[in-house]
Amino acid sequence: MRFHTRKWVKPEDLNPNKTLFGGKLLAWIDEEAALYSIIQLENKHVVTKYMSEINFMAKAVEGDIIEIGIEVVKFGRSSLVLKSEVRNKMTRETIITVDNITMVNLGEDGKPKAHGKTQVEYVKDRLSEL
Structure with a gap:
């Protein structure tokens, strides 16, 4: 799995328990999945259709640095199925x-x-074609 993005957990990202708010983390994952898909499919018109069950396994606290990984599971006709680990x-x-x-893809x-x-296509490979 490739880890593309790092986030610094700041006070505004915390829940009342002083740990990273799950909704904030899911928003970051959704954004990362969208950006990854836009680049892979070469189309800015991409939407999230489905997100499976999630499994919280550990916490993050203020000052921690997290990284978001995305990997392609499969290519559909108009879809791209990904998995993520943070x-x-x-x-x-x-x-x-x-x-x-x-x-x-829309x-x-x-x-x-x-x-x-x-x-999967890498931007560096597309650039070498120019």
Whole structure:
């Protein structure tokens, strides 16, 4: 799994128990999945269709640095299925796993559109084609 993004847990990210608020973490995962999908599918019109059961395994507190990992599970006709893991860089513990995040590629009309992708592509490889 590739870890693309790091976040610093700040006071505004905490719940009343002084640990990272789960809703904030899920928003970060959703944003990371969207950005990853936009880059993979080369289309800024991508939406989250489904997020599977989540499993909180550890906590993060103010000052911790977390990193968000995303990996492709499969390419559908108009979708991209991802999984995510978030880990705490300070404690080296996995904070959360999400096994299935389904992102859908949309056309200009807002309806699902085939993307024609079948494998992960890296930006560096696209740039070398220019």
